Amino acid sequence: MVLENQLVAGVDVGGTKILAVVIAPGGEIIGRAKKKTKSDKGPLEVLQRIVLTLQEAVEDAGVLWKDIAALGVGVPGMLDDEGAVVVTAPNLGWKNVNLRNFLSGELGVPVIAENDVNAGTYGEYILGAARGVESLVGVFVGTGIGSGILLNGQIFRGFNRIAGEIGHIPVVPEGGQPCSCGLRGCLETVSARWAINKRIHEQIKKGRKSLVTDLLKDKTQDIKSSVLARAMLGRDKLVAEVMEDAARYLGIALGCVIQFLNPQMIVLGGGVVQALGKDFYEAVHRSVCEHSFIKNLTGMRIEPSYLGDDAVVLGAAELARRRISEMSEKSGNS
Amino acid sequence: MVLENQLVAGVDVGGTKILAVVIAPGGEIIGRAKKKTKSDKGPLEVLQRIVLTLQEAVEDAGVLWKDIAALGVGVPGMLDDEGAVVVTAPNLGWKNVNLRNFLSGELGVPVIAENDVNAGTYGEYILGAARGVESLVGVFVGTGIGSGILLNGQIFRGFNRIAGEIGHIPVVPEGGQPCSCGLRGCLETVSARWAINKRIHEQIKKGRKSLVTDLLKDKTQDIKSSVLARAMLGRDKLVAEVMEDAARYLGIALGCVIQFLNPQMIVLGGGVVQALGKDFYEAVHRSVCEHSFIKNLTGMRIEPSYLGDDAVVLGAAELARRRISEMSEKSGNS
Numbered sequence: 001m002v003l004e005n006q007l008v009a010g011v012d013v014g015g016t017k018i019l020a021v022v023i024a025p026g027g028e029i030i031g032r033a034k035k036k037t038k039s040d041k042g043p044l045e046v047l048q049r050i051v052l053t054l055q056e057a058v059e060d061a062g063v064l065w066k067d068i069a070a071l072g073v074g075v076p077g078m079l080d081d082e083g084a085v086v087v088t089a090p091n092l093g094w095k096n097v098n099l100r101n102f103l104s105g106e107l108g109v110p111v112i113a114e115n116d117v118n119a120g121t122y123g124e125y126i127l128g129a130a131r132g133v134e135s136l137v138g139v140f141v142g143t144g145i146g147s148g149i150l151l152n153g154q155i156f157r158g159f160n161r162i163a164g165e166i167g168h169i170p171v172v173p174e175g176g177q178p179c180s181c182g183l184r185g186c187l188e189t190v191s192a193r194w195a196i197n198k199r200i201h202e203q204i205k206k207g208r209k210s211l212v213t214d215l216l217k218d219k220t221q222d223i224k225s226s227v228l229a230r231a232m233l234g235r236d237k238l239v240a241e242v243m244e245d246a247a248r249y250l251g252i253a254l255g256c257v258i259q260f261l262n263p264q265m266i267v268l269g270g271g272v273v274q275a276l277g278k279d280f281y282e283a284v285h286r287s288v289c290e291h292s293f294i295k296n297l298t299g300m301r302i303e304p305s306y307l308g309d310d311a312v313v314l315g316a317a318e319l320a321r322r323r324i325s326e327m328s329e330k331s332g333n334s
Numbered sequence: 335m336v337l338e339n340q341l342v343a344g345v346d347v348g349g350t351k352i353l354a355v356v357i358a359p360g361g362e363i364i365g366r367a368k369k370k371t372k373s374d375k376g377p378l379e380v381l382q383r384i385v386l387t388l389q390e391a392v393e394d395a396g397v398l399w400k401d402i403a404a405l406g407v408g409v410p411g412m413l414d415d416e417g418a419v420v421v422t423a424p425n426l427g428w429k430n431v432n433l434r435n436f437l438s439g440e441l442g443v444p445v446i447a448e449n450d451v452n453a454g455t456y457g458e459y460i461l462g463a464a465r466g467v468e469s470l471v472g473v474f475v476g477t478g479i480g481s482g483i484l485l486n487g488q489i490f491r492g493f494n495r496i497a498g499e500i501g502h503i504p505v506v507p508e509g510g511q512p513c514s515c516g517l518r519g520c521l522e523t524v525s526a527r528w529a530i531n532k533r534i535h536e537q538i539k540k541g542r543k544s545l546v547t548d549l550l551k552d553k554t555q556d557i558k559s560s561v562l563a564r565a566m567l568g569r570d571k572l573v574a575e576v577m578e579d580a581a582r583y584l585g586i587a588l589g590c591v592i593q594f595l596n597p598q599m600i601v602l603g604g605g606v607v608q609a610l611g612k613d614f615y616e617a618v619h620r621s622v623c624e625h626s627f628i629k630n631l632t633g634m635r636i637e638p639s640y641l642g643d644d645a646v647v648l649g650a651a652e653l654a655r656r657r658i659s660e661m662s663e664k665s666g667n668s
Contacts, residue, residue, distance in 0.1 A: 135493055147594075151485070158596025159469055160631040165593040170625040173505060173586045183625065252507045256590045259503045260481075262492025291504040291517065297494040 003321045006069035009057065009109075010317030011050055012116060013075050015039065015091035015143070018046075020053040021313045022061035022068065027127040029310065031061025039092045046092065047102045054107065071111045072320030073099060074119035074312040078161060083112040083323070110327075112320040116312045117164060118155045120305075121148030123315025124267045128306035135263040138305075139166060140270035141250065142225075143193045149261075167192060169256060171249045187253045191246040193272055197223045199242050210238040225275035232276060246272075247280055251287020254302065258292040262300070269305025337655045340403035343391065343443070344651030345384055346450060347409050349373065349425035349477070352380075354387040355647045356395035356402065361461040363644065365395025373426045380426065381436045388441065405445045406654030407433060408453035408646040412495060417446040417657070444661075446654040450646045451498060452489045454639075455482030457649025458601045462640035469597040472639075473500060474604035475584065476559075477527045478514075483595075501526060503590060505583045521587045525580040527606055531557045533576050544572040559609035566610060580606075581614055585621020588636065592626040596634070603639025 005025050012019040014037060022031035033056030035049055050073070058065055077089025084100035086092075104111045114122075121138030124130045130138075136150040145167030149156040157163050167188040168181050176185015180194070189195050200223055204210055211231045212223055231239035254266055273280060281304060288294050288302065307314055339359050346353040348371060356365035367390030369383050384407070392399055411423025418434035420426075438445040448456075455472030458464045464472075470484040479501030483490040491497050501522040502515050510519015514528070523529050534557060538544055545565045546557055565573035588600055607614060615638060622628050622636065641648055 149595075151490075156485075156595075159598035159634050160596055162627065162631070163594065163596040165596070165627070168627070169590045169593045170586050171507060173583075173625065181627070183627075185625075249507075252504050256503045257594060259499045260497070260591060260594065261483075261490075262494055262497040262499070264493035291507065291519075293496065293499070293502070293515070293517075297496070300493050 003069045003325045006321075007061075007063060007067050008317045008321045009054055009068050009071045010313035010315075010320070011054060011071070011073045012119075012312040012316065013037065013046070013050060013073060013092070014116075015076060018050055018053045019309070019313050020050070020057040021310070021317065022057050022063060023314065023317045027314065027318070029314070031057045031059070031063070033057040033060055037092070039094075043092070043094055043097045047097075047099065047106075050103065051106050065107060065109070068107075068109050070317075070320040070324040071103060071107065071109050072119070072313075072316030072318070073103065073111065073113040074116035074316040075099065075113050076116045079113050079115060083114055086113065110320070110324045112316075112323050114155075114316055114319050115148075116316075117146035118148040118150075118157075119315035119319060120269065120307075120311035121150050121267065121315065122155065122319050123307050123311040123313075124269070124305060125150050125153065125315075126318045127314050128311060129267050129303040130265050133265045135261070136265050136267065137164075137166075137257055137261065137263045138267045138269065138311075139250075139254065139257075140305075140311075141191060141193075141268070141273050142271040145188050145192045145250075145270070147257075149263075166253055166257065169253055171252045171256075187249060190249040191253075191272075193223075193225065193228075196228065196242055196246055196272070200238060203238055203242075208238050211236040212239060225271040228272070229275040229277070232279065243276065243280060244283060247283035248287045251284045251289075252291050254284065254288050255291030255294075258288070258294055258297070258300070262297070264300060266302045267305055268302060269308065269311060273304065274308055337403045337659045340655075341395075341397060341401050342651045342655045343388055343402050343405045344647035344649075344654070345388060345405070345407045346453075346646035346650065347371065347380070347384060347407060347426070348450075349410060352384055352387045353643070353647050354384070354391040355644070355651065356391050356397065357648065357651045361648065361652070363648070365391045365393070365397070367391040367394055371426070373428075377426070377428055377431045381431075381433065384437065385440050399441060399443070402441075402443050404651075404654040404658040405437060405441065405443050406453070406650030406652070407437065407445065407447040408450035408650040409433070409447050410450045413447050413449060417448055420447065444654070444658045446650075446657050448489075448650055448653050449482070450650075451480035452482040452491075453649035453653060454603065454641075454645035455484050455601065455649065456489065456653050457641050457645040457647075458603070458639060459484050459487065459649075460652045461648050462645060463601050463637040464599050467599045469595070470599050470601065471498075471500075471591055471595065471597045472601045472603065472645075473584075473588065473591075474639075474645075475525060475527075475602070475606040476604040479522050479526045479584075479604070481591075483597075500587055500591065503587055505586045521583060524583040525587075525606075527557075527559065527562075530562065530576055530580055530606070534572060537572055537576075542572050545570040546573060559605040562606070563609040563611070566613065577610065577614060578617060581617035582621045585618045585623075586625050588618065588622045589625030589628075592622065592628055592631070592634070596631070598634060600636045601639055602636060603642065603645060607638065608642055
């Protein structure tokens with residue numbers, strides 16, 4: 001059973017929202033739906049909400065479940081070898097959740113789950129900025145920072161399945177801030193949205209003026225990427241300072257990746273990068289030039305994400321298409 | 335022609351010396367010879383000296399050239415795709431030297447050349463500390479610092495063939511010293527022997543006392559790893575300070591590698607590591623623990639080089655054995 005000419009579905013299970021799509025053979029999205037995750041209500045509720053979101057996407061596409069050949073699920077956590085069980089997903093509060101059993105039981109289709117960052121990187125490889133690229137690192141900067149490594153189209157997971165933890169490489173080795181992971185001076189402590197938030201709020205508390213104060217409903221509120229973008233447009237000095245640091249350190253981390261792995265391409269995506277656009281991207285690039293040989297590496301490129309918020313769903317769906325085809329071929333069902 | 339049961343030869347062409355060996359099928363060295371490189375006399379002279387060194391090694395083994403099935407050459411530089419032409423080797427002053435043509439013409443055996451760090455890493459994989467390891471990074475700290483990446487037994491070269499430039503990842507991103515490569519704050523500026531030398535000599539010039547002054551014949555002389563080791567044994571404070579920094583930053587760089595690539599093993603070798611031994615290794619390890627998840631990565635290990643100075647010759651010879659077997663098989667000569 002080769003799935004090349006069939007419909008597949010994808011879900012991106014985020015900390016706050018679930019996005020589901022139905023995808024035509026060429027990669028075109030023909031149906032989509034979105035719901036809140038409500039992870040505080042526990043895994044079963046979230047799994048049921050995933051099913052509902054998928055059913056809406058299938059309806060939106062005007063097709064039936066029996067037309068869907070495979071389902072791919074992107075999860076912000078670590079999967080087991082088979083892409084069946086979510087071993088751990090801190091943002092969802094999940095441990096050892098057998099996502100595949102539940103979803104394939106409910107929906108009657110083969111299911112493959114994958115770490116969301118790996119799925120997003122694969123999406124850019126199959127349908128986005130990095131088609132046909134032989135060695136690719138996808139770096140996604142949002143609330144946290146993660147990366148996926150794709151070598152000859154295969155996800156490189158590392159020995160303990162933690163490869164790509166770029167958010168926790170030491171970019172402020174001396175006197176760095178404590179990170180959520182227990183280490184100090186990780187990339188996340190300067191460039192992830194949680195740290196950007198913390199720094200801005202600390203400065204405002206100390207009495208620094210910032211447009212952010214007016215843009216938030218209450219003073220302790222989470223500063224979303226869109227608020228950061230608006231503050232930058234308003235030439236807010238505090239936000240500009242913090243984002244300059246965020247960009248510089250992100251460039252240092254990408255410099256490490258280029259010097260050590262020398263991939264053909266780095267795709268840069270995630271909420272922060274998307275919201276802040278060209279200026280942020282250029283600041284990152286200046287820093288990369290200061291901290292790597294990039295100017296002399298002919299053909300090696302850093303590209304913004306092409307698929308944006310759809311990278312994970314598309315990647316998860318296309319990974320499911322490929323893996324389930326491969327599994328069928330192996331078992332002689334071709 | 336499978337070379338499994340045949341003798342092979344290896345050469346390590348270093349900046350100061352040429353080391354040649356003859357290797358039995360099981361990996362045992364049955365003959366060896368050494369000569370000065372004399373790279374100042376130009377490529378032809380060096381190539382002729384390589385031939386002489388090899389001839390001595392063959393004599394030492396008590397065999398004839400016709401018994402040698404393949405020759406592998408480790409070179410401190412960048413090779414072309416076929417392992418034939420040395421594109422550039424700064425320490426030798428070479429550019430576009432067709433090493434294979436010359437050596438296979440003179441010696442009548444198939445020749446494969448490889449970057450010395452890659453060869454050394456392969457040596458540890460085939461005969462050393464990392465036998466059967468699926469993902470391996472070999473890090474060699476000497477006058478400079480380089481690393482080789484081996485994934486499933488294959489050398490990972492990167493898109494521009496510069497993968498493994500760990501010596502030039504930014505570990506002092508703010509206010510770092512200028513590096514020989516043109517960047518600032520690279521790992522080499524704190525942990526390579528050239529930088530250790532520079533720092534110690536600068537401090538001595540400023541009037542700081544050090545055992546190094548007595549250990550050197552003249553004050554401006556290059557401080558070899560053995561001198562560093564003797565100064566450490568004598569509890570020299572200046573050398574201890576500089577080496578503590580060198581170890582800490584090396585640990586930071588290894589932390590980056592672990593977080594990003596999560597290899598099964600890192601093999602740590604090179605003149606500095608070998609000469610300084612356990613204390614240096616432990617200082618590196620402490621720093622790695624501060625800057626990575628290593629304590630939680632079950633089975634992931636950092637190991638000292640097992641082959642020491644023989645890693646490059648052994649790796650080069652065994653690479654030649656494998657590649658020439660593969661090439662013969664492809665061309666139907668098996």
